[in-house]
Amino acid sequence: MSERLSNRPPGPTQEQIDEIARRFLTTTEMVAEARRKLHPHSWDFVAGGSETEATLARNRLALDLWALRPRVLCDVLQESIDTSSSLLGIKLRIPVIFAPVGGMTMLDPKGALGPVRAAAQFGTMTFISSVTEPDIDVAALEADGRLVLQLYIRGDADWVDAYVERALKVGCRAICFTVDTDAYSRRERNQLNRFFQQTPLVTGGRTGVMSAAGREHQERFNWKDIERIRKKFDLPVIIKGIATAEDAKIAVEHGVAVVYVSNHGGRQLDHGQGTLEVLPEVVAAVNGQAEIMIDGGFVRGTDILKALALGAKAVGLGKLQAWALAAGGEAGMGLLLHLLEEEITKDMMLMGLTKLTQVDRSVLAPAQPHTWPTALSAFPHLDRFR
DSSP: OOOOOOSSOSOOOHHHHHHHHHHOSSHHHHHHHHHHHSOHHHHHHHHOOSTTOHHHHHHHHHHHTEEEOOOOSOOOOGGGOBOOEEETTEEESSSEEEOOOSOGGGTOTTTTHHHHHHHHHHTOEEEEETTSSSOHHHHHHHSTTOEEEEEOOOSOHHHHHHHHHHHHHTTOSEEEEEOSOSSOOOOHHHHHTTOOTTSHHHHTTSOOTTOSTTHHHHHHOOHHHHHHHHHHOOSOEEEEEEOSHHHHHHHHHTTOSEEEEOOGGGTSSTTOOOHHHHHHHHHHHHTTSSEEEEOSSOOSHHHHHHHHHTTOSEEEESHHHHHHHHHHHHHHHHHHHHHHHHHHHHHHHHTTOSBGGGOSGGGEEEOOOSSOOOTTTTOTTGGGGO
8 A cells, every 4th residue: 555645746836726816715706616617517416416405405404503612712823723633544634535526527627636636735635436537547646645446336246356456556545435326316407407427528438327337236235245345355444325323333343444424415315314413323323433524515614623523533525626626627626625724723713722632512502504505505605606
């Protein structure tokens, strides 16, 4: 396994980041630019959820139902704030990871390469999907040892093993199995647009997760397969798609390294719970026997701190990653991380905290939602860009 983790990995130059920072002072502007640049069908593909989009809305609602408690006169010099965390033994400059996103060539011609390079340079990690470009052999060369392969199952045990062996060979830190796609959901925005994932616009020519080819293998994939892979390979296993205490407990019993709480961004089972809502029961079930990460509507520094307060080690970004990539390419990804770092830093100062280990349940209070929850409700000024 690669141990590179150099001090100057490839990525956007500071000049490129500075140039794009003059265009975008806020993430709101990046989302607005993505909406302007993307074809409406591509925008809906990223922004939407399944059926009524209730699960998508509940992701945001779960975040809005918690308030942060400010503390004062705590001697919190900005230069003393430590926003770092870790996952899989790798130090993260901020507890934010680029989640796996399929079909990223519709967002940027280089696909996931921009996020991979920017994350490596900044000091965090990327989960690269098996249904996006570039291939892991290419991405790993730019990842500085900070890459995880996320795999959709489209073949038998030999097919899976070949992928795991490739992940090991190129230095991936772990293998991540997405397990909430036994059926591909009815995403009505896509259906109304007659827009399907196997189109080259989305996948860059690769077979998307909606393809019927090999789907029976995903449908039959089960805990016995996880057990077999864990015994055969010396590579940490991450299970993405855990949304109940029951499954979290089973994951721990099978030696999973990271329990990844996710509902696919509200894009799979409709009328599910928001991920932050189920996080406490998952944390209790895991009981310290695995690391926990989460995604599902996280777009602000305050969102990230709420997840940490309830027991997550790191937060994955899906939609926000996609919008930033569409808006500003590789340099946009670097800027996004800097903006989130600034948000987290200032939030910690206003809460009287100097390091993330101080973030626990005591910083939270129950609250009423302040707005109707949507994928975009955390960007209240977005309408001024229409």
